Amino acid sequence: MEKELIDVDLSMKFDSLSVLENIRFKVHENEFLVIVGPSGCGKTTMARLLAGLQKPTSGHVTMRGESISPKVHNISIVFQEPSCIPWRTLWDDITMGLVIKGVDQSAIKKRAEEVIKLVGLDGFEEYFPKQLSGGMKQRVAIARAYATNPDLLLMDEPFGHLDAQTRYLMQIEIMRIWEKEKKTVVFITNNIEEAVYLATRIIVFSKLPARIKAEYRIELPRPRKLTTPEFLGVRSEVTEQCEVVER
Amino acid sequence: MGSNYLERVKVFSYNLISLTIFIILWFWVARWQASPFFASPAEIAQGFMQMVTVGDEEGITIFMHLWQSLIRVFSGFGAACVLGIPGGLALGLFPFIYNRTRIIIEPLRFISPIAWIPVAIVLLVGFTRYVFVIWVASFFPIFITTLWSVRNVNLIHINVARVAGASRWFVITRIIVPATLPYIAGGMRVSLGISWMCIVAAEMIGGEMVGIGRLILKSSMMHRMDLVVVGMLTIGILGYCLNEVFIKVEKRIFRWRAAVSID
Amino acid sequence: MEEKINREKYKTLGYNVLTLFLFLAIWTLAYWLIKSPFFPSPLMVFNAFLELLIHGDIEDVKLGMHIQQSLWRIFGGFAAACILGIPLGLLMGLYGRVYDSTKVLIEPIRFIPPVAWIPLVIVLLVGYFRFVFIIWLGAFFPIFIGTLLSVRGVNPLHIEVPKSFGASRFYIIRNIVLPSVLPEVLTSMRVGLGIAWECIMAAEMIGGERVGIGIMILKYAQLIRMDAIIVGIIVIGIIGFGLNEIFIFVEKRIFRWKEVVSI
Numbered sequence: 075m076e077k078e079l080i081d082v083d084l085s086m087k088f089d090s091l092s093v094l095e096n097i098r099f100k101v102h103e104n105e106f107l108v109i110v111g112p113s114g115c116g117k118t119t120m121a122r123l124l125a126g127l128q129k130p131t132s133g134h135v136t137m138r139g140e141s142i143s144p145k146v147h148n149i150s151i152v153f154q155e156p157s158c159i160p161w162r163t164l165w166d167d168i169t170m171g172l173v174i175k176g177v178d179q180s181a182i183k184k185r186a187e188e189v190i191k192l193v194g195l196d197g198f199e200e201y202f203p204k205q206l207s208g209g210m211k212q213r214v215a216i217a218r219a220y221a222t223n224p225d226l227l228l229m230d231e232p233f234g235h236l237d238a239q240t241r242y243l244m245q246i247e248i249m250r251i252w253e254k255e256k257k258t259v260v261f262i263t264n265n266i267e268e269a270v271y272l273a274t275r276i277i278v279f280s281k282l283p284a285r286i287k288a289e290y291r292i293e294l295p296r297p298r299k300l301t302t303p304e305f306l307g308v309r310s311e312v313t314e315q316c317e318v319v320e321r
Numbered sequence: 322m323g324s325n326y327l328e329r330v331k332v333f334s335y336n337l338i339s340l341t342i343f344i345i346l347w348f349w350v351a352r353w354q355a356s357p358f359f360a361s362p363a364e365i366a367q368g369f370m371q372m373v374t375v376g377d378e379e380g381i382t383i384f385m386h387l388w389q390s391l392i393r394v395f396s397g398f399g400a401a402c403v404l405g406i407p408g409g410l411a412l413g414l415f416p417f418i419y420n421r422t423r424i425i426i427e428p429l430r431f432i433s434p435i436a437w438i439p440v441a442i443v444l445l446v447g448f449t450r451y452v453f454v455i456w457v458a459s460f461f462p463i464f465i466t467t468l469w470s471v472r473n474v475n476l477i478h479i480n481v482a483r484v485a486g487a488s489r490w491f492v493i494t495r496i497i498v499p500a501t502l503p504y505i506a507g508g509m510r511v512s513l514g515i516s517w518m519c520i521v522a523a524e525m526i527g528g529e530m531v532g533i534g535r536l537i538l539k540s541s542m543m544h545r546m547d548l549v550v551v552g553m554l555t556i557g558i559l560g561y562c563l564n565e566v567f568i569k570v571e572k573r574i575f576r577w578r579a580a581v582s583i584d
Numbered sequence: 585m586e587e588k589i590n591r592e593k594y595k596t597l598g599y600n601v602l603t604l605f606l607f608l609a610i611w612t613l614a615y616w617l618i619k620s621p622f623f624p625s626p627l628m629v630f631n632a633f634l635e636l637l638i639h640g641d642i643e644d645v646k647l648g649m650h651i652q653q654s655l656w657r658i659f660g661g662f663a664a665a666c667i668l669g670i671p672l673g674l675l676m677g678l679y680g681r682v683y684d685s686t687k688v689l690i691e692p693i694r695f696i697p698p699v700a701w702i703p704l705v706i707v708l709l710v711g712y713f714r715f716v717f718i719i720w721l722g723a724f725f726p727i728f729i730g731t732l733l734s735v736r737g738v739n740p741l742h743i744e745v746p747k748s749f750g751a752s753r754f755y756i757i758r759n760i761v762l763p764s765v766l767p768e769v770l771t772s773m774r775v776g777l778g779i780a781w782e783c784i785m786a787a788e789m790i791g792g793e794r795v796g797i798g799i800m801i802l803k804y805a806q807l808i809r810m811d812a813i814i815v816g817i818i819v820i821g822i823i824g825f826g827l828n829e830i831f832i833f834v835e836k837r838i839f840r841w842k843e844v845v846s847i
Binding site for chain 2: 600603681689701706707781801
């Protein structure tokens, strides 16, 4: 039933510093995979490796049997840092991926209007990033990533810089979007509650050098409530594995 | 760590290679041109030796030229610091003074220091001429950066002190002055560069006997191109060293800052 | 609220005009007290201005002609500096290796003040090209280094976004690197123009031309005519200020996205 999309089997070193050690997992189509781990454990490096922006020191990342590369595969990434291009209007920014992929004009227009509505930014098309709030900017980044209909959507702590309130609303929103357009998502975070709320599967990384510590399949019904006993049960189970995170 | 070291050795050797290629090219062009106006590296090296041991046609060694220029630069520069920093602080703290006298300060600021040289020639004699020109040249960068940096002190830092019940004096000496120091140092470095350029112009126009600018002009009039290049290189290297020393000192003193700009 | 801001503006303007009058008054008073041939009154300066404007200087060259000549020289050298400096800066910024490997050649040349080149240029070049070369030297390095550093300062994240979509190198340079560096390139052009303005003064004074605003001042310095010198200095200040303002205006105009506008 589960079709394998990505195969990861790698180690990563920077000079003599070992960051990722024997990381081995698969990503299946249409799943929402969340990677949790303490801050500074190499999660961002993992995201960059999955995006094909970096090559592992040893091992491989393959997508449908081919070594992963943004020139070959349709991948999108939402970065942790605000990544809107300051001199591009919201419209130009969101259509960037489509233009690069060589989609024709009318299709770009249709798809861009679709995703802008999806993230609730209609009416702001001609705005520059400076004129938008932090939450809106991150929604632009998400819309930009979604626009190209990626086979793999990477999200590297996308809500890390948002306040608790906005963060919560964005989680609800990302869930709504995911349920509407089922994509394969790899979501990276250090927040366990967020992980349990979103994931169909969770992989727990240890601290540096990162190894896979545990793996959970989350089968709670959606929409999930943060306060039900089932949710809290799963949450504390995962938390125990990551004692490093919540000191 | 290891690869970092390797990288540095690599960059160093590449630089060495470019330098060698450059000198060989120069040699080659000089031989090919065979013109008295085009000194070869060997002639320049000889010229340099002559400048160190015997001196120029009037028997003045390069050290005497340099020494004179340096004294002039640093006297003018010192005067600019003494007046510019407190002046900038004062006008920064009382912005209304600056706002109401802008009409005089701004046009003065845009007069090139070199345009003051004829004024200095008419009104002043000898050493004070140069001190005045250098002072004009370095005063405005120092003054304006100081003023600007006072206005841009983070208000939060001031408020923290205020909330704790600090006096105005405390805020000025403990918050504003330390916050502005890195910018003042930056302004000083910029104006030292400008001074260095102006002393050369002033010495050429002002008609002194000794000074590195004079050396260049004098040699060019006698078509001693080797000595001209020696003078130019000396200025370039010394200017570079002064700049580097300044950056080193800045980095040392303002370790608490995230980064010091490179240029 | 708006009315209050407006009132504040008019008040500042009023004070500025008052300061100007006060300045002129003190100047006149000083003139009456000092009574020196080296110290002209504002009225004498104004008369000299009219004379220069209408009848021209001692060699019958009108003020407008001097200004035109100087600006024309600046234009030639500055254009050459932009045409060479911007592409070269971009290139060396994109291929950092090249700059790192030739630093040993670029840095010392960069620190030779352009003014120090003047004697060499006088020997090697004639007429218009003398000035073009000096201005080019003066403006080239700020533009070149400014462009280079701004390329290095492009936010890596802005490059990774299109990269993650599989963009070509060309797309990234055109759509990310160029727009990102443009404001800083313009700023460094402004700095370069400022230095060019300094250099043209020195070059004209040392280069021995007949026409040009720099030589005009020096001519009158030799005649000890302070009134005409002051006219020249004021003209230089105003033109320098004007050039700077034009650039600032353009910068503000083009880079709307840089301004902080909140909704």
